[in-house]
Amino acid sequence: MHDERATTRIRLDLAYDGTAFAGWARQPGQRTVQGVLEDALATIFRRHAPAPQLTVAGRTDAGVHALGQVAHLDLDDEQLASLDLPHRPEAKRGPGGAEALRRRINGILGSDADARITAATVAPEGFDARFSAVWRRYEYRVADGATLLNPLLRGHTLAVADALDAAVMDQAARALPGLHDWAGFCKPRDGATTIRTLLDFSWCRGDDGVLRAEVLADAFCHSMVRALVGASLAVGRGRLGPADLVRIRDAAARGNEFPVAAAKGLTLLEVGYPEDGALALRAAQTRGVRQLP
């Protein structure tokens, strides 16, 4: 546990417009959310190396947005004490230190930045942004056919020319949740399980005509939400029937019946964590590979 290293774990809640980022994960020569934030941390703690690194709840792909992303970092006492709180020195180790960090990071990013820290707090004992999480909730937005895409919202909404059948998409989506092997909706990655519990999947059309999918799972394998949405779009266009999605799920192997949907319509809305007392237990459970019962 991080207490052995006499560090304080800080939870960061953050939001970003994914358009100009090559995803979350740091990559050489690419502008990524992790890269931009860790560069800001390196600047803030330049006299107190090593710079803190971030662990994130959901490693979003290039172009995917987030309003409720969660990450954590560990600060040693010297780093924590270095946070500049000239008027409230007593606050450095309490919530004030985390809030000072939030302001410093946002100050470096700029008031008009495409990423910002919405909250920073001292994490409860046992908290791990990735392994303590019990669910992730995503939204996907589609303006279809005659729906008049609001140009001010087009950065996070997919526009498709066809008119989609929202009712049949919703019917097909609601048949999918449960604990399954989602290999039919994943890009395989070595050593990563494709067994996940899809908790909720639905489609509805808003008053503005925009179709919204809500997708909730304990965790997602790679490109799973965009594959679920891509399959839904094929259903909405009548190219697949609603029962095909269950068939594809149960085949548990990725075929070529539908393409994944574009990243731009996808936003990570929220990450759920258990009560403070259950954080460490949950993290220990999650570190094991999920297996079918």
Added chain:
Amino acid sequence: MHDERATTRIRLDLAYDGTAFAGWARQPGQRTVQGVLEDALATIFRRHAPAPQLTVAGRTDAGVHALGQVAHLDLDDEQLASLDLPHRPEAKRGPGGAEALRRRINGILGSDADARITAATVAPEGFDARFSAVWRRYEYRVADGATLLNPLLRGHTLAVADALDAAVMDQAARALPGLHDWAGFCKPRDGATTIRTLLDFSWCRGDDGVLRAEVLADAFCHSMVRALVGASLAVGRGRLGPADLVRIRDAAARGNEFPVAAAKGLTLLEVGYPEDGALALRAAQTRGVRQLP
């Protein structure tokens, strides 16, 4: 009147993200909304010159957005007949022709464009997008101080570091409406009156923390909304008192007590027109220069 030239007037309702436009009005070497739309019209009617030109309700500045902009154009019979409606030739002169024009323009702009036609209709007798309008309604959005600007909405929201006093801004704004000479809130233009009726001006803070101004007037002189907002921001920061706005208005001369607010927070929401029977009368009235009673 346009009937003398045997033309059909089409009303276009349109929306645009102003970020990448140098405003509405066509300018050589600049990408403008009028330029992009008139270029699309020139393409659509390339075999039926001259290309139609647009008359607009509100000539927005560079960077200003619109969700409810209105424009009109006149098509001669040959142009109207040229609209490609292979399956419904009977519709060319009815509403179908205007709808076909909407689809053609949007097809040229692209489904992901920063401007699009939300509706196209055959205009009622006497309609003039500019001169028949009885009011224009704008919104201005500001994320201040600790308000957490949603990065997905930052393209049409101004971010300011100061915490603003929304109550005093609202109080100051509500004292301003009426028929006045607004030279204190305008950039003077040769031959253009600065006498306008401000119908409504208010500020409120939404559930998301974002401050929104609503500004309604029969018409606006140049940069008037941005000046009213700029003066409001000075009030919200305590640099001007609420009574100063009435004093500046009544001085009827532009001073340097506040800067105009940035274009990016401003969106034209709606243009109001009278009942069909009053359109021509209203247009005739408006063509005369407004005078104080």
